Amino acid sequence: MARLTMREAISQALWEEMERDxxxxxxxxxxxxxxxxxxxxxxxxxxxxxxxxxxxxxSEAAIVGAAIGAALVGLRPVAEIMTINxxxxxxxxxxxxxxxxxxxxxxxxxxxxxxxxxxxxGRQLGATHSQxxxxxxxxxxxxxVVAPGTPADAKGLLKAAIRCDDPVLFIEHATLYQLRGExxxxxxxxxxxxxxxxxxxxxxxxxxYSKMLDISLKAAEELAREDIEVEVVDxxxxxxxxxxxxxxxxxxxxxxxxxxxxxxxxxxxxxxAARIYEEAFDYLDAPVKRVAQVEVPLPYNRTLEQLAxxxxxxxxxxxxxxx
Amino acid sequence: MVKxxxxxLYYQMVVIRRxxxxxxxxxxxxxxxxxxxxxxxxEAVSTGIISVRRPEDRVITAYxxxxxxxxxxVSAKEVMAELLGKATGCSKxxxxxxxxxxxxxxxxxxxxxxxAHLPIAAGLALGDxxxxxxxxxxxxxxxxxxNIGFFHEALNLSKVWNLPVLWxxxxxxxxxxxxxxxxxxxxEIALKADAYGMKRDQVDGMDVMKVRQVAARMIEEIRxxxxxxxxxxFTYRFRGHSMGDPERYRTPDEVRKWQQDDxxxxxxxxxxxxxxxxxxxxxxxxxxxxxxxEEAVRFAEASPEPAPEDLFKHVYVSETC
Numbered sequence: 001m002a003r004l005t006m007r008e009a010i011s012q013a014l015w016e017e018m019e020r021d022x023x024x025x026x027x028x029x030x031x032x033x034x035x036x037x038x039x040x041x042x043x044x045x046x047x048x049x050x051x052x053x054x055x056x057x058x059s060e061a062a063i064v065g066a067a068i069g070a071a072l073v074g075l076r077p078v079a080e081i082m083t084i085n086x087x088x089x090x091x092x093x094x095x096x097x098x099x100x101x102x103x104x105x106x107x108x109x110x111x112x113x114x115x116x117x118x119x120x121x122g123r124q125l126g127a128t129h130s131q132x133x134x135x136x137x138x139x140x141x142x143x144x145v146v147a148p149g150t151p152a153d154a155k156g157l158l159k160a161a162i163r164c165d166d167p168v169l170f171i172e173h174a175t176l177y178q179l180r181g182e183x184x185x186x187x188x189x190x191x192x193x194x195x196x197x198x199x200x201x202x203x204x205x206x207x208x209y210s211k212m213l214d215i216s217l218k219a220a221e222e223l224a225r226e227d228i229e230v231e232v233v234d235x236x237x238x239x240x241x242x243x244x245x246x247x248x249x250x251x252x253x254x255x256x257x258x259x260x261x262x263x264x265x266x267x268x269x270x271x272x273a274a275r276i277y278e279e280a281f282d283y284l285d286a287p288v289k290r291v292a293q294v295e296v297p298l299p300y301n302r303t304l305e306q307l308a309x310x311x312x313x314x315x316x317x318x319x320x321x322x323x
Numbered sequence: 324m325v326k327x328x329x330x331x332l333y334y335q336m337v338v339i340r341r342x343x344x345x346x347x348x349x350x351x352x353x354x355x356x357x358x359x360x361x362x363x364x365x366e367a368v369s370t371g372i373i374s375v376r377r378p379e380d381r382v383i384t385a386y387x388x389x390x391x392x393x394x395x396x397v398s399a400k401e402v403m404a405e406l407l408g409k410a411t412g413c414s415k416x417x418x419x420x421x422x423x424x425x426x427x428x429x430x431x432x433x434x435x436x437x438x439a440h441l442p443i444a445a446g447l448a449l450g451d452x453x454x455x456x457x458x459x460x461x462x463x464x465x466x467x468x469x470n471i472g473f474f475h476e477a478l479n480l481s482k483v484w485n486l487p488v489l490w491x492x493x494x495x496x497x498x499x500x501x502x503x504x505x506x507x508x509x510x511e512i513a514l515k516a517d518a519y520g521m522k523r524d525q526v527d528g529m530d531v532m533k534v535r536q537v538a539a540r541m542i543e544e545i546r547x548x549x550x551x552x553x554x555x556x557f558t559y560r561f562r563g564h565s566m567g568d569p570e571r572y573r574t575p576d577e578v579r580k581w582q583q584d585d586x587x588x589x590x591x592x593x594x595x596x597x598x599x600x601x602x603x604x605x606x607x608x609x610x611x612x613x614x615x616x617e618e619a620v621r622f623a624e625a626s627p628e629p630a631p632e633d634l635f636k637h638v639y640v641s642e643t644c
Contacts, residue, residue, distance in 0.1 A: 025453065051453065057483060062442045062476035069446015072431065073381075075453060077446075092439050092473075105424045105432060106415030107637035141638050165640035193643045240642055 001184055007177040009151035011040050013158040014078065016187070018048055021076060024162055027054040028063055028080025028116075037082055038118060038177055060090035064115060068098055068167075071113040076162055084119035084171060085129050087137075098167040099142035113167040114158075119147075120173040120211055120261060121309055127297035130305075132262035134210070135271070137169050138238035144192055145238040147171040149213030151181040153236055156190030164192060173211040195242040197249065201229035204319045205249040207272050208259040209235040212291075212310060216259050219315035230319060238268060246272065247280050254285040255322040259315055264292035286322040291315055329599050330608055332374055332531055336366040336587050337612035339390040342399055345616055346389070346406055346420075350566050354624075355406045357419050362390040364561035367586035368493050369394045371534025372461060372554075375542060379456060381429050383444045384463040386421035387493075387560075388433040391463065395430035397423065399619035409626035416629045417637070437498075438468040441477035441490075448486040448551075459545045463491040467498025469512050478519045481551040488551040489541055490516070493528065499564045500572035516553035528558030529584045532593060559584075 004012065018024045025048075026032075026041060032055040035042035045053045056063050060081055067079035081087045087094060094115065101109045121130035138145045144166055148154040154172070161168040198213060199220055208216045213234050220230040231249050235241065250256050256276055258269035269290035276288055294308045343361045350359045362369075365387070373382060373394035384391045392402050397413050405412025406420050413425050414433075424432035431447060434440035444462035451458040468474050469492060481488045492512050496503055504510045516523035522544070526537040534556060541552045559581040563570050570578075594600040600608075 054484075057476075057479060059476045059480060061439075061473050062445065062480040065439070065442020065473070065477065066446035066449055066480060069443040069448070070450040070453065071446070072426075072443070073447055073450035073454075075450050092436055093442065096436055097434075097439055097443065101432075102640065103637045104414065104418050104422050105426075106413075106417045108414070108424060108426050109431075110640060144639070160644060164644035166644065191643050240639075 001182040003180050004151050004183040005177060006151045006154050006172070006179045007038065007040055009155040009183045010158055010172065012183070013155040014041065015044070017159055017162045018052065023074065024076045024078065025052040025054065026078045026080065027056055027067060029056055029058055029082050031055060031080050060086050061093055064090040064093035064098065067113055067115070068093060068101070068111060071111040072109055076112045078114045078116055078162060081115060081117040083129060084117045084133060085131050087117055094137065094169065095140045095143065099140045102166070103142055110165055111167045112165045114161045114170055115167070116170045116172065118172045118174050120175055121293070121298045121305060122175045124300055124302055124305060126300045130298040132293065134171055134238055135262055135267045138268070142167070143239060144168040145171065146192055146236065147210040147238060148236060149176070149210050149234050150198070151179065152183045153190055155183050156188050157192060157236065160189040160192050163189070168192065171210065176211055176214065179214060190236070193237045193240045193242055195233055195235050195237070195245045197231060197245055198234045199230065199232040201231035201253070203229045203253055204231070204255045204257060204322055205246065205253045206230055206232045206257050206259055206315065206319070207235065207246050208232065209238070209268070210261065212259045212261050215310060215312055216315055218312045219319065222312065222316055223319055228319065228323065241271070243275050243279065246276065250276055250280045251283045254283055256284070257289045257291060257315065257318045257322060259291040259310060261293055261310060263295055264290055265295060267292055289318045289322050291318045326599060329594060330604070332370055333590060333594065333605065334608050334612050335394055336370050336531065336590065337609050338399055338615055339366045339393050340587060341613050341616040342393065342402065342619065343389055345620055346403070347566065349407070349620070355420070356408065358386070359406070359420050359566045360387040360564065361560065361562040362387050364581065364586070365493060365495060365528065365558045366390055367531035367534055367590065368528045368556050368558050369463065371531040372491060372538040374535055375539040376459070376461060378429065379458040380542070381431055381447045381458060381460040383431040383440050383447065383460065384433065385437070385440065385465055385468065386433065386435040387465070388421065388423050392423040392425070392430060392433070395425065396428040397425045397430060399615050400622040401425070403619040403623040404626050407623045407626070408628070409623055410629040410633070411622070411626040415633070438464065438471035438473035440464070441468070441473050442480070444488055445477045445481045445486055448481065448488045449484065452486060457546055459487045459489055459542050461489045461491060461542070463493060465498060466492060466494040466496070466503050466512055467506065469515055470507055478516070478521065478551070482519045482521055485550045487545045489538070489545055490551060490553045492553070492555045493558055494555055495558050495560045497564070497572060500568070502572065513553060513555035521551055521553050522549070523553040523555070525555045525557065528556035529586045529589055531586060531590050
């Protein structure tokens, strides 16, 4: 296995799928000549050509809408929305069209569509460019929402998403592109809708995903030095949500902390905690604790921004509070 | 055109008219729920345009979609069953009046968010270009849709990428109850195509033969690779925006004036004046159309409701993949 960055893993998945299936193509802002604003598609335009690596106008509703149309007639578009903050201007096409057409027309319309986008704070981009609104999109039945936290999962889940016949919102994290990890070579897929234990432990269950997996694993390292063994469950897919590994873990540890980068109110932590209470209440020895972004629009100032985002020390403290 | 084709257009228009009159009655009886937007008065528009499409040409429209469905070849039975929410409806009772579709007939719906289907139409055409198909996508929408961002994004993209789309604006003078002049900075809607460097035309939408002629020319120019074009069709809906519209925005006189230009009446006279059909033949056609609609109502009423387990079908193609 090669050690790749998240960027390389995602790029490899896209490249391999485009080589494998001529129906797969990319469209989005600056995906072609520029090579992708996060350099994920660098080299694609020269290799695959302008028909399969399509630069679009700054026109998110048209990007997602046209990708839906192309998917309906049998193609497998990978539409890129430069950041998830711009997905709001394509909101109707994501949640009102992509998520509903298969159901609303009685199953006759099929949309093998991937919308790749990038979320997350921590880069001093200010309030409108730093959001983690994953839970908003996970609210809608009909859409699949995937947010990998390791390079291997990024590759495997993206390949699975491209082969999937349902619309998938694939959320990458802006500060994870340099993260390195072992990535299986060649035809490697990870099923959508499967959570995974990323670290085993007996004392407390941490449930998390995406960038917060990295933060949680660092917290687990720190806690291990104090002889606290944390089990870390990575959701990987927010919808459909696979609670089985979470519940199994909680039944073993009897304590849970949910760590997410988005705001706490109405968030992923709220959903996961509610499910734990509904399905494993009798196993709990302490209330479920949530670690999340504080409830402010993210500020530009670096110190203030970091104060708002969940840190390793916040996770360590939350784990100690449920012990 | 041979005589049978002329009579078939007449038949389709009468089926649409009669089907919607019956739907209005069924709505008032509580047998149809939700919203019901009638196409009555506008039948010549979709009948004329769709009569010149080839089977590979795709059609997509807004929520005033009953007529378009019929013209695309969806049976009156499946349309009526969908209005009644039955399992035998063209969308299996999941879509209702605003969400008719039959992709096997290349009819891609029935879309109820104003303007949202325009970018999707661009995508249908993109799919054809990508796969080297010589098909044209016909995208119909109302005058109201030309003021929303989706319209501008879709027209721009279609021109930038030279996509084979015929954009058809059905200008029936009102977006719900707001007159075009009160909603659009440029009330002559066809001029909006100029902003995107697009070839355009306008046509009297109450005359099916005129609509047909213009649409045929535009569709073939688009098919030849000339890029998207824009057609503004002047028409009028004789009924309210939807059932239960108090119609405070127009006078009965205005409606009566337009009803003198009834598209079925105009075509009826055309067929007689050109000695294409006799009055008896047209009356016979009307009776046949009425019988098809009555049969559709019987079929829809006798059809089963969707099963409770259908509630969870078609959320995804596959839960895991």
